[in-house]
Amino acid sequence: MTAEVSRILATVAESERLRIVATLIRLTGDWELSEDCFQDAVARALTSWPQRGIPDNPAAWLTTVSKNLVIDAHRRASTEQKAATRLAREIEIDAERGDEMDVPTTDDALDDDRLRLIFTCCHPALAMESRVALTLRTVMGLSVAETARVFLATEQTMQKRLVRARAKIRAAGIPYRVPPPELLPERTSGVLAVLYLLFTEGYSSGSGAELVRTPLADEAIRLTRLMVTLMHDSPQLPEVLGLLALELFQQSRTGTRVDDAGDLVLLEDQNRSLWDHAAIADGVAVLESAETVRQRLGGVVGSYQLQAQIAQQHATAATAAATDFARIAELYGRLARVAPSPVVDLNRAVAVAMADGADAGLALLDVLDYDARLASYHLLPATRADLLRRSGRFAEALPHYRRALELAPSDPERRFLQRRIDEVRLSGR
Amino acid sequence: MEYLLFIVSDPAAPPYIPEEDNIEEWVADVERRGVSRVGNRLRPASDATTVTVRDGQTILTDGPFADTKEWIAGFDLIDVENLDEAIEIAAKHPMARFGRVEVRPVWPFE
Numbered sequence: 001m002t003a004e005v006s007r008i009l010a011t012v013a014e015s016e017r018l019r020i021v022a023t024l025i026r027l028t029g030d031w032e033l034s035e036d037c038f039q040d041a042v043a044r045a046l047t048s049w050p051q052r053g054i055p056d057n058p059a060a061w062l063t064t065v066s067k068n069l070v071i072d073a074h075r076r077a078s079t080e081q082k083a084a085t086r087l088a089r090e091i092e093i094d095a096e097r098g099d100e101m102d103v104p105t106t107d108d109a110l111d112d113d114r115l116r117l118i119f120t121c122c123h124p125a126l127a128m129e130s131r132v133a134l135t136l137r138t139v140m141g142l143s144v145a146e147t148a149r150v151f152l153a154t155e156q157t158m159q160k161r162l163v164r165a166r167a168k169i170r171a172a173g174i175p176y177r178v179p180p181p182e183l184l185p186e187r188t189s190g191v192l193a194v195l196y197l198l199f200t201e202g203y204s205s206g207s208g209a210e211l212v213r214t215p216l217a218d219e220a221i222r223l224t225r226l227m228v229t230l231m232h233d234s235p236q237l238p239e240v241l242g243l244l245a246l247e248l249f250q251q252s253r254t255g256t257r258v259d260d261a262g263d264l265v266l267l268e269d270q271n272r273s274l275w276d277h278a279a280i281a282d283g284v285a286v287l288e289s290a291e292t293v294r295q296r297l298g299g300v301v302g303s304y305q306l307q308a309q310i311a312q313q314h315a316t317a318a319t320a321a322a323t324d325f326a327r328i329a330e331l332y333g334r335l336a337r338v339a340p341s342p343v344v345d346l347n348r349a350v351a352v353a354m355a356d357g358a359d360a361g362l363a364l365l366d367v368l369d370y371d372a373r374l375a376s377y378h379l380l381p382a383t384r385a386d387l388l389r390r391s392g393r394f395a396e397a398l399p400h401y402r403r404a405l406e407l408a409p410s411d412p413e414r415r416f417l418q419r420r421i422d423e424v425r426l427s428g429r
Numbered sequence: 430m431e432y433l434l435f436i437v438s439d440p441a442a443p444p445y446i447p448e449e450d451n452i453e454e455w456v457a458d459v460e461r462r463g464v465s466r467v468g469n470r471l472r473p474a475s476d477a478t479t480v481t482v483r484d485g486q487t488i489l490t491d492g493p494f495a496d497t498k499e500w501i502a503g504f505d506l507i508d509v510e511n512l513d514e515a516i517e518i519a520a521k522h523p524m525a526r527f528g529r530v531e532v533r534p535v536w537p538f539e
Contacts, residue, residue: 125512172534173430175511183513 005049012058013042017141018226020066022113026176027091028070031138031166037069038062067091110178114139115230118223122191123174130165131194132201137162140219150201150216188236192243192304195224199247217254221247235297241290242304248283249311252276264416268320280315287312303339306331325354342371343379350383358391378407382417385424394424431466431535432515436503439528450523459507459518468505502528506535 017038024034041062055061071088121134129151136147148158168174179187199220224244231237256270287308294301310331317323332348345368353361365384374380385400401424405417459465479490493500502524509515512532519530 123512125516171536173432173512173515175513179513 002050005046005054008054008058009042009045009049012062013045014141016059016062018114018117018139020063021138021141022117023063023094024066024070025138026113026116027067027087027094028074029170029176031169033070033073035138037073038066040069041065110231110234112178112230114226115178116176118191118227118230119178119187120169120174120176122187122194123169124187124190125172125174126165126168128194128197130161130168131190132197133158133161134165135194135198135223140223184234185236188231188234188239191227192239195220195227196243196247196304198223199250217247217251221251235299238290238294238297238299239302239304241286241293242302242306242308245283245287245290245308246304246311248279248286249308249315252279252283252315258412262412264412267314272319275315283308283315284312300338301334303335306335306338310335323354325351326356329355342368342374343377345371346374346377346380346383350387353387353390358387361387376407378404378409378413378417380404381407385420389420389424394427397424430511430515431506431508431537432512433533433535434468434505434507434515434519434522435501435531435533436470436505436522436524437529437531438498438500438502440498442528443526445527449526452523455522458521459505462509462518464507464509464514464518466506466508468503468507470503471501473502474500 020041021034021038024037025031028034044065045058045062049055049058071091074087118135118139121139122131126134133147133151136142136150137144142150144159144162145155147162148155151158153161169176178184199217201216221244224240224247227240228237228244231240252275253267253270255276256272256274257265259265287305290305290308291301294305310328313324313328313331329348329351332344332351336344336348345364349361349364349368352364362384365380365387368374368380381400382404385397385404388394388397388400398421401417401421405414405421408414408417456465474493477493479492479494481488481490505522507515507518509518512534515532519525519532522530524530
């Protein structure tokens with residue numbers, strides 16, 4: 001019985017947490033209290049359900065108990081009885097509204113507390129790391145300790161950062177809402193940037209020894225799927241779908257990016273039969289639906305759709321040699337116009353080199369040497385070294401590999417570059 | 430909510446172009462919205478006097494409290510719905526282009 005209760009409770013808590021916490025935050029404006037009351041409700045279920053049986057509607061039970069706990073906490077904290085009574089009344093009104101869940105309460109398709117919470121956590125007036133931390137903690141439901149681990153920070157530091165971020169939301173008047181239409185495109189890009197950052201942090205950690213942290217990437221994909229559901233009627237949907245497709249294509253290679261020794265395996269050397277072909281098929285379908293929606297709603301192809309199209313070229317090529325690099329170079333060119341960045345230019349140079357020969361790529365890299373933003377980016381010298389190596393100019397490649405080694409941020413990347421250095425030194429003799 | 434906008438000079442900002450200064454338009458906009466409480470330009474930092482009292486002694490310093498190349502060139506107190514509206518108004522201020530605008534929520538009396 002107890003094992004059964006725990007299993008059901010864990011499932012319900014997992015699926016209902018975000019919705020309940022997001023609604024409590026809207027009603028109380030108190031983030032910590034809302035999270036705590038939900039946790040307390042789960043704890044109560046753990047003692048109550050084995051004795052009294054699992055309620056007919058476990059989700060409704062958790063919602064009601066969480067709300068009652070919030071009212072109790074307010075009653076205790078508030079010297080003014082009226083405030084708690086007012087809150088209780090608001091929660092009641094909200095519950096009446098909620099009973100008619102099937103009937104939209106407003107004309108606005110984006111009227112959803114989970115979406116309000118996500119947009120608030122990702123508000124651009126918060127520092128990027130605060131946005132990521134709040135999203136991990138409040139939206140994804142990671143513990144403070146787990147959130148701290150993502151940042152390689154102590155629990156105490158993370159707790160302080162979360163407290164500061166929540167305090168700024170309150171004190172600076174960051175509204176708890178889905179942005180109005182005129183702000184929606186910009187703010188949606190902001191949310192997608194946070195999600196993609198979470199995904200890439202999970203997919204390849206920025207620093208340190210570990211290269212792949214999959215659970216976080218899985219969580220990011222789950223949240224991106226939720227965004228797809230929540231943004232279903234918005235003009236921003238194609239970009240959300242574009243991000244989901246991009247994540248799926250990248251995720252399909254998780255198992256083959258790193259070998260048993262924890263070393264990097266380049267795309268061209270990966271065993272394509274080990275790629276997750278279901279994820280690739282999913283990505284292709286998602287990207288197709290992005291394009292269908294975009295054509296229906298109008299608007300340009302956004303940066304996530306373009307990045308996903310590039311990833312799709314790689315993911316669906318039968319072999320590395322069969323990759324359509326001319327098409328990829330063209331897509332990078334379009335991406336550079338939609339979202340200009342020196343890293344995009346760098347990637348385009350690689351694709352041009354693969355399509356038209358190393359010299360064409362090297363000429364594009366020469367231009368990037370003058371870009372201060374790439375001055376300490378290890379992939380610029382690494383790319384130049386690689387193009388030189390591919391055209392047999394080993395002696396010329398060597399100093400660029402060494403420069404890349406100095407700048408590389410992670411152990412596996414340093415090991416990879418060291419192996420290349422050893423190779424070109426041998427070949428150069 | 431009340432916000433004080435500090436209009437700050439920035440030596441690294443693009444050069445000031447008088448023809449592109451649409452401050453009248455900005456003032457007209459905040460007045461039309463009815464959000465402006467008070468606002469003005471400030472004389473340069475070289476005209477500032479810093480006052481400190483230590484051990485009962487009043488000490489005066491000629492100039493601003495911090496010796497930086499940036500100074501507060503003006504201020505506007507606005508009363509708006511939330512930070513998004515304050516950001517929108519700050520972003521429309523011409524000095525957001527020629528300098529910067531710091532948006533500070535006013536600490537209300539409890």
